[in-house]
Amino acid sequence: MASILTKKPKKPKLKELKTLGQQLLSSRAHINNLPLLLTVISPSSPPQHVLESLLSLQSFFTTVLPDLPPSSNSKKRRLDDSAKDDPEFIYRTWLRSKFDEFVALLIEVLVSPDTEETLREIVLDSFMEFVKLGNRGRFYSAIYHKLLRNIVHSATPVDFLSGMLASKYFKYIDVRYFTFISMEKLAETLDTTNIHADKTVSGDGDNTDRSRESMELSIHKIHYIISHIPPLEGIAGNSEHEMWSGSGSSSKEEHDGKEHSKLRKAEDKQLKTDKGDNDVLSPATICKKMKLKFTKAWISFLRLPLPIDVYKEVLATLHQAVIPHLSNPIILCDFLTRSYDIGGVVSVMALSSLFVLMTKHGLEYPNFYEKLYALLAPSIFIAKHRAKFFELLDSCLKSPLLPAYLAAAFTKKLSRLALSVPPSGALEDVDESVKDDSKGEDVVKGDNSGTGTNISHKRIGIDHFKNEESNPMKSNAMRSSLWEMHTLRHHYCPPVSRFVLSLENDLTVRSKTTEMDIKDFSSGSYATIFGDEVPLAFYKATPTCLFSESEFPGWTFKFEESKENDTGNTSAAENDVSTKRQRIEIECS
Structure with a gap:
């Protein structure tokens, strides 16, 4: 008998679903069909059944939703006893609970990895319709936040869902606005949750690893969403905006809105209409608020412990995609200076944004040139972003206020590096380069040669330049000479030797000197060298090596x-x- 009572009811067939939906839409007498239709909304149900049930439920809730009371987890108004005993109120409260269940089921289908992509797109469109209409014509931020929260915290990647949301709905300004609000809250919650989890599972290695993996997956999702929101250019100059929810409200709707103001979340109050009868939101007001929400969302995200791949991707785009749209870009100084102090490729990637803050927003960084000097190592010539680094280096060294010792130190350091790195800056082994360079220093100390090698024994002298010194002030570059230029004149690569010859001109006569563009030299490779040099020479056959x-x-x-020597007589x-x-x-x- 117990097994009969606990047995799950059999789900209706497709034809039965159509009948149940038609009955539900025709009369309140068939309201009990509502729970039956809800049981079909599941990732395990056949897609045709989910679609049939979805269409009926969407049509039903679209008509009754404006008259439903607030959700059970919202702050309710104080009601008198007569209202609590009102059958109509009890009925509408029950409908509200079923709508909340419907929303939860739709989100479950959306984030499930078992859902077909075609069905997922239809479910997303239906869900966004409730976001559009479910809050008396205003943006229903509460259920939209639930969707984003489940996307971020889902245990599996949902790139298709995030991409579809970005491609179809991020063009609407109110969707962008509330997405920024949700991303700020989720990032702050994620940071707090991670700290609590570290304290809780500090003694369990497996749980710690799972917590870290879950954290990194959530950070990847937040970064994908926040980085795919379109930029804010052109908003202030437009008089009309494409919005997903209603763009304004009449005076009666405004009065009703005040009645329900205590029942809405704080972010629902952000999008208000201008004073008067104008139903179009103010472009300047939206632009100002969007920039503020954009800033808060990105700052909250950058406070998270970013995985290294996300960290590098953020640094690569920060100066173009984020800094121009912040309300106060100088608030990134702590993040960028910490990144710049890390060293290596991270410092190189942080240099672009840091340079923007220094040149356009008045950031003062006393140790900037010392840190920049420390980045000059053989590894920089094989870095992925070396072209951008050398362009920024060129810009940083153009200042007429640069002290002489700094100019000498950078010149000497780059000259010394030119001897050990390849002309392409692409195929050099870092460890061997540093090792060879250190050997060269030993030779300098041993034979007092001016070149640091055994090639030129005729030039007697000591190079006082300290190549391993990280502080340019202590490098003694002012006591040295550019003997490296003489060595580079005999470089095996013709473009290098030709370029060095151009330095023999009198560079002090500015009228006869044309400044060279660093872009022409910063992104070369062995492929470009062969492409430039091989066609200039005559070969009977295509060369296969650099030297013959x-x-x-x-x-x-x-x-x-x-x-093997079989006789064994070899000495x-x-x-x-x-x-x-x-x-x-x-x-x-």
């Missing part, structure tokens, strides 16, 4: 496997020479 065997008499660039010295020759042949081939 004729340029190195006695050398061979073909590796041949050594044969140890001969074996050593053979081994070295094989290594040279391998490196040159």
